[in-house]
Every structure is written in C-alpha cells, then in structure tokens.
Amino acid sequence: MGWGRKKKPKSDIEHKRGAILLEDLIKCCDGKSNPIKLFSTDEIRKATDNFSESNYVYELSDFDCKWYSGKNENHHKILIKKADDGLYNYRQGHLCRDIAVSSIVSGHKNFLKLVGCCLESENPVMVYHGVKRHYKLNLSEQTWKRRMKLAEDITTALAYLHTAFPRPFVHTSMSLGNIFLDEDGVVKLSDFSCCVSIPEGETFVEVDKVVGTYNYLDDKYMRNGVVSEETDVFAIGMFMILNILTGTESFLDFYLEEKEEEKEQGEGEDYGTDYEFESKMRRRLQNWLSKLKEDRHMDEIADPKMLEKMDQISEQELCQMEAFLMLSLRCMISLMAFLTT
Template sequence: MERGAKLFKDLIELGHGKSYPIKIFYADEILKATNNFSDSNLVSPFDYYRKWYSGKNENHPMILIKKDLAFKVDHLCRDIAVSSMVSGHKNFLKLVGCCLESEEAVMVYHGVKKHYRLKISEQTWKRRMKIAEDMATALAYLHTAFPRPFVYTNLSHMNILLDEDGVAKLIDFSYCVSIPERETFVRVTLHWDSIVTWTIIIFAVT
C-alpha cells in the first residue's frame, strides 16, 4: 500500500496531468515468468545489487526483468514514474510495468533485443563516441521533452546498457530530479553511507 500510494503520487506529480499507464504485476506472475528467478534465466548480474532476468508471459513473448536487491521506496517509485515517461525514446528501455508486492523491487521491460552491460575498455573510440552521442541525446530529451525538466544526477557506466545493435540505453532514474514550474533551480541533498552529506543546487538551463 505504501509503495502503491507513493508511485501514484509520483505519476501524477511528475506526469504533469498526462497519463503514462503501466502494468502492475503480481509476485507470482514474476516468479512464473522467470522460473522462480532461475539461474538459467539470469541475463547478467550487472552489479552487486541489481540482477537482470529474461522471461515471458502470455502477453509478452520476451521481457527483461530487473530485480533490485537494495532500494528505498522513494527511489523505486521515482525510477518507475520517470521510466514510464521516457519509454518511447530509443535511448531508454521501454517499461512494461512493475511488481510492488515482492520483497525486492522488480521492474519489467520489453526485451525484444538482448542487452549487455557497458564495458568501456572493450569499446573502440568510434563506438565510445557513438555511446556518448546516445547519452547526450537521452539527457537532452530529459531536459526538454517535458513541462518540468528532468536532471539526471547519477550518470555512470553502471547505468548504461547496450543492445545487440550497439544502441546505448540509459537506466535507473532513482535520483532523477525535476525542476519545479517557474523555478530556475532545485536544491538536492545526497547522502553517502549515512556519514557524508552533500547539498548541491541544480540549475535549469534555458
């Protein structure tokens, strides 16, 4: 109930009155789609707290399922809400839905193509430039496509996937910040291991 209420609030607030429908999956649907998160369905443990699985159900012959082992409700709902808004763009994964009742955070994406973790050392300079161009396009879309600009504050190679055609996809909008209407900046407080606290000011660029 807590997750559902927070997600609904974020969808309304960030969506600026526009509907971005997503499917809510039950936990047993996710287990069935992934064969109980079988290792045979594991695509890649991209990092120590996120695991990706291939799956399918009666409506989607191929889906990509992200299981987040360490998350906060606020971050989960922000990720789902923003992902639903950018799903139509080629440089973001297309969100199908999410599961709010499982112990871990689960998000479900269209998996029509294979995706791989970005390893910079394996990329030629030409490919690196193409990836940089894809990311610049994705960030520009976040800044300009919505009434309230979004600022991505967590850019890292860990949050970039490559599909089988080499197209870079930006993921994880947990720390994405929106600039309020008629405001030129927003103040953000970041916590690091509950010890170090950073306060930054993000300005809207016109």
C-alpha cells in the same frame, strides 16, 4: 511477502509503495494519466521460471539489483530488474521515482522500455521490454568512431530528459554501470532512482541528500545540494574525459583509496575536514586536467586500449579528439570557476 510463497492480500508496504508511485506519476506526468501495468508475484515467478539460474542475466546484475530474462503471454521476451534483498525497504521513494520516470521516457530509443512493475513483494521488480540481448557498456572494446557515437547517444538521452517535459528531469547518477547497450549497440540510459524533477518555470532545485558517483558530481550539487541541468552537463563532461577519451575513470577513486590507506596507517598528508579534502581532490583534478590542455600529443592522452586498435591515427581523428577534449572541458565550467576562487 517472499517470492516462494503464494500471493496474500496487499501488505502495508505495497500500499505505501503504491501511494508514493501514484503521487510521483501525477507529479512527473504533469497531472496526466500514465497507467502502469502491475504484475503479481505469481506472474513474475512464472515469467522467470521462479528466477531460475538459466534466466539470470549476470552481465547486467550488480550489488543493487539482479536482472533476469523471461516471457509471458503478451511478451515473448521481457527483462526483469529485481531489487536486492532489503535494498528498497528504506528507499521507497527512489524505487517509485525510477518507475515513474522510466514510464514516461520509454518511447525514446535511448532508454529501456518499461512494461510494468510488481510492488507486492519484499523485493519489488521492474519489467522491461526485452530484446535478444542487453549488456553493460565496455568501452575498452570500442573504437574511437564508436566512442563518439556512444557519447552522442548518451548526451541525446540527457537532453531529452532536460527538454521534453514541462518539468525538466536531471539524471544525477552518471556512471558506466547505468549505461546499457542492446543487441544493435544502441545506448540505453537506465536507473532513474535518483532523478530530480525541477519545478516548471525554475532553473534549479535544492535537495536534502546528495547521491551519485563522486567523480561526476559538480560542486554546486556536491556542496549545496543544488540540482540543475548543469549537474548532468558536468557529469557528461567528466564521463567524456575519464571514460571515453582517456580511459582513466579510476583517477579520483585512486586518491580516495589512498586517503583511506594513509588514515589507517596514520601517515601521509593531513587532509583535515571533508571540505578540505574535497578541495584538495578538486585541485588535484584541476592539475590533471590542466596537463591535458598543455601542448601534448594526443597519443599521450588518449586511452591506450583504444589506440591499440588503431594502426595509425589520421589527422581527422586527431582533430576530432582535440575538439572532443575541448568540449568536455567546457562542460566542466563550474569546476573551473570553483578552482579559481
């Protein structure tokens, strides 16, 4: 069903989504009732003025989904995430996992508050409680003090996923694109489409498909599909170093692009198999991290964009940055173990 047509009887795709969602809700909620408000296409279209350009939230939108602001009789401000064309036609389980997990973490301050969803359209939507403004995190605008607070909020959100439920949840998809800020600057971790639930009493689970951003994937997950709380711990450690402290998120992306360019030109290093390439990438990363641990002044390590905002760095701030670096490296113990084998 398209958004421009009148509502028709439930389609097979809606029944399929509903069945998967119900199964996921029962599984994620440990068998307890967790009702989800279901909106019709007409209700969503009315709330967004038929997805008008004036309601489009370009700051949040990307190639996966489009975001719109809106309102209805029960909520003076809502935020709507609409899946991009055809995206969920082959990812029904991911959509339902996002809805299910969002519904049970909505009460925590570091997650978007889910209101409901609409499953009957070809492009399903999720509806969140809105505030005056949500925007994606731009670290280049943040001071050191603010960056420490952001790191604390993100780790608090991950810790909640890991500890608040009988079946721990592992986010697995750490990236800047999944972190929002509200009008008060409070972190909102989003997108649970690839979130993995660990069976009660177990410490890990094996999955068939590895997803996520390469920069933040630990080796047990990337090589063997083993997901545990360490998967998120590794990811936040990488995030803290690459994004918050050094501002070098594109470090690994640069080498991925380099490999493709050399392959096209038939030049450069012989990377061999994907496994060999990953090993070389990991060792390059290890060399880079080792340099961070050397006796270098912090102003050679810290993000230049952040330093530009500071007239001078106090001794206290230098100590904080050093401790921040050491903590980040400790989060990546699995990488260090891999590189010594």
